[in-house]
Amino acid sequence: MLTKLASRLEAVTALLGQVAAFAILALVLLVTTNVLLRYFFRTGSVWSQELEWHLMAPIALFAIPYTLMKGDAVRVDVLYERFSGRTRLLLDIFAGIVGMAVAFLLLKYSIPYVEKSWMNGEGSPDPGGLPARYLLKAILPIGFAALFCQQLAQVIANCARLSGAVYPADTDKSDP
C-alpha cells in the first residue's frame, strides 16, 4: 500500500526529470541559435534572450527530486561509509524527514510569493520580453512540492528496507 504510493510518487519525479532533461537540450540549442543569429545576421529578440534564463528554473528545480531519486545527493562520507547498513538507513530516514520539512517550509513561503506575482499580472520589465512571469515563478512551489513527495517516497522505501523488505527500487542507481 505505502510502497505503491512511493512508486507512484517516483513516477511523477521521473516525469519532471524528463522535463528538465529536455529543457537542457532546448537551452543548448536556444543559446547557440541566439549567438549565431546575432553574429551572422545581426538580429535577435528580447523574448528569446529571456527564454534562455527562463529555462534555468525548471532545469534546476525539477531536476533536484530526480537527482535524489537517483541517489545523487552529495554527502561527506568519511564516517558514513564506516557505518553499518542499519545505521545508514536510519540516517537516511532522518535526512529524508528533515528534507520533507525543508521542502514543506520552502513550499509554504513560496506560495504567497507566486500569488503576489500573479495578482500583479507580472511580466518582463523589458519591452518585447516574455509575459506571465508568475508562471516562471510558479515553478518554485511546484519544484518544492515535488521535492517533498520524492523524499516521502524515499522515507517510505527506507522504512520498508529497515523492516527487512527487499525493495524493488534498490536496483537501478545507474543511468537509465
Add this chain to the structure above:
Amino acid sequence: MAENEWLAIGMIVSFFLLTTIGVPVAIGIALSGFIFGFLGFGESLFNLLPHRIYGVVSNYTLMAIPLFVFMGVMLEKSKIAEELIEVVGYLAGGLKGGMALAIVVVGVVLGASTGIVGATVVTLGLLTLPVLVRRGYDKSLATGCICAAGTLGQIIPPSLVLILLADITGQSVGTLFAAAMVPGLALAALYCLYILGFAYARPASAPPIPLEERSSVTGAALAKKAVLVIGPPLALVATVLGTIIGGVAAPTEAASMGAFGSLLVALLNRRLTWPLLVAVLRGTTRITAMIFFILVAAQIFALAFRGLQGESLVHAMFEALPGGVNAGLLFMMLLLFILGFFLEWIEISYIALPLFFPYFAAANVDPVWLAILVAINLQTSFLTPPFGWALFFLKGVAPPDVTTLDIYKGVIPFILIQVVMLAILFAVPELSLWLPEVIGW
C-alpha cells in the same frame, strides 16, 4: 557576545556536525539554517527565501552550469574524453605526471571561458578522473589537481569574483581582469611544478603509460590518433575561448558553443545516437541538480546568518585588527581564509570586504593589488575542507571508489600552493600591477 551571535556560531557548528555524520550537504545546510534562524528571529526573514531562490534559479551567469556540464557529459559518454586523456598520456611519453599536467592546462582554458567553479570542476572531473584512477594515479593527487585546476576560473578572467571585487573596490572591471592574468597563470605554473615534483618523488603514484604499451603504438599511428582524438575536444575548448576572444559570444553564452560543439563532435565521430543523447541529457540533469540543490539550500543558511547578525561577529573580529598595514593585511588574509571554511565567497565579499577596504584605502594600499590578493584568497575558499564547493562538486561526479577523504587529502598541498602564491604576490605586487599598466586597462 549577544545571544544571536551565539546562535550564529551554533548554526555553523551544527552544520559541521550534520555533514560530518553523513547527512547530505544540502539537507545539513538547510536544517541548521532553519533551526537557528527560527530560534533567533522567528519566521519573518524566511519570507525572503523565495526571492533569493528565484534569484539563484534565474541567474543569467549560472546558465553556464548546465551548458558546460552538457559538454563534459557528452564528451564522457561518447568516450571521447577517455581517449583524449589517454592520448595525452601517450604523447607525454615517459614523463611522469603528464596526464595531471594536462588537467591544469584544460583547467586554465576552461577557466578563461567561465568563472563558474561548479561547471569547471564537474567538467574536469567527468573528463579525466576515471581515466587517471584506472591508470594508477594516486586518487588524492588526481582529485586535488582537478579541484585546484577547476577553481582557476575564479582568478583567470572573466570571473565573477573579480567583477564583484571591482564593484566593492571601485576599480574598473577591465583593470582587475588584466591584473589577475599574471598571478592566475603563475598559480597554474606552480600547480604544474608541484605535480612534476610529486611525480618525481613518488613515480608509482603518477605513472606514465607503461613503456611496452607505448611502444606497441607507432609514432605515425599515435600522430594520427592524436589528430583524430585530441583534435575535436581541443577544437571545442578553443571554440569556447575563441568565441569570447573573437567577439562572437559573451562569456556566459560561450558555454553554449562548447555544448553545441560537443554535439557536433559526437555526430562527426558517428557516435551520436538517440539513446546516447538521452543518456547525456539525464546525466547533465543529475549533475546540474546536485549543484543547484546545494546552491538553493545555501540560501537558507546565508539568510539565517544575516538574520542572526553574523556580520557583527565578523565586525568583532575586525575590531581586533592589529596596527600597521602589513600586520593588518596578514590579519585580513587569515580572517578571509577562516571565513572560507563555512561561508560562500559571495557572503564573504559582502560581509567582510566593505569593512576592510576603506581601512586599507586610507593607508594608501594599492586597491588593485589588494583586490587580487583577496581574489586568490577567495579562490582558496572553494578548496578548504570541509565546506569547499569544489570538493562537494567533485564528490558528486567522482567514481564510487573515490572518497571524500581522498579529496580532502588531495587538496591540502594545493591549498599550501595558494598560500605560497599569496606570499609571492605579497612580496612582489608588480605581478598584478604590471599588465594593467602595459595594456592601459
Add this chain to the structure above:
Amino acid sequence: VVRSDDSFKWKLTTAFPPGVPFYSTGPGSLADLTQWIKTISGGRLDIQHFHAGELVPAFEGFDAASSGTLEVNAWVSYFGAGKIPAAQFFGAVPFGMSFQGQNAWFYHGGGIELWHEVYEPYDLVAFPCGNTGVQMTGWFKKEINSLEDLKGLRLRIPGLAGKGYAKLGVDVKLLPGGEIFPALERGVIDAAEWVGPAQDKRLGLNKAAKYYYTTGWHEPTTVTEFAINKQAWQALPPDLKQTVVTSCAAANMVAHTWSEANNAQAFEEFINEGTEARVLPDDVVGGLKTAMDGVYEELASNDPTFKKVMESYLSFKKTHDKWARMSEGVWHAKLRNPA
C-alpha cells in the same frame, strides 16, 4: 508637538551592490540618507542598509517591501515596469524632462501624489531620493551618421528605450553589468548604454569603445526611488515622517549634485584619454522620437494607469517646455559662455 519616544528599526534593501558611489556610498547615497535619518531622529528611526544580494537579489526588494517583510526598497522605478508600466514615469522618461522639469512635476505638478496613487495597490509610499542627472546615449565602437547605421547595430540597452531602438532595426541585447565590458571590448556588441561618465568609468567602458554619444535621450534624468511599506510608514509619528520626507528631498539634491561634479571630472578624463564625444545626428534623433511616440501610444492604449500618468506628465511638460526653452535653453545656448 509632542515627541513620542517610540523607536523604530527598519531594514532597507537596494538594487545596488556595495561600494558604488552615488547609490551605495558617499554624498547623498543611501548610506548617507539612512545615517541622516538616524542622526536627525536621535536614533529613533534606525534603518539598517542592505545591498543587492545581501538579503534579496537586486530586483526582488520591491516585492519584499510591498509584502512588508522589509520596510524599504530603493531602486529605480522602471525596474518594476513589468508589474507597473506607469512606473516608468517615476524613473526615467525617454524624451521626457530633465532634472528641473522632472522634479518640478514631482514636487509641484502632482507627480508624487500620482506616484502614491499608482503604488497604493502595492502597499508602498515612494519618494525620490537621488538623481543621476542626464545620462549618456552610450559607448559606440563606430560613429553613427545616419539612421542606416542603426540597422543591425548590436546595442546593450534594457528598458523602454530598447523598444524604440528595436523599431529602427537595432539588435537589442540584454547583458548583466559585469559582462558589458568584455562583450563590448571584444565586439560581441557594437555599443552599450550604462549610466553617465562617473559610473561608466567604473566599468572601464572608455577602454572598450571610442565614441561617447551624448546625451541620454532615453534617460534625460534618472530618479532613485525610496519606497516604504505602507504599514511601516503609517506607524511613524509625524515628526519621523517629516524626517524621512525631508531627508529624501535633501538626498535627491546632494546625490544629483554629486553626479554633476563627478560626471564633469570623469568626462574630462575620458576626453584627455582619447574618447571622442559625439552628438546623435538630427535625423537619428527624429527617427527615435517617432519610434518612441509609437511605443508610448501602444502602452497607453493598453493600460489606463499608464495613460493617466502619461497625460499628467506630458501636460506638465508642454507648459514647462516653453519656459525651459526661453530660460535654461537660451542661457545654455548664448549666455553660459558668451562669445
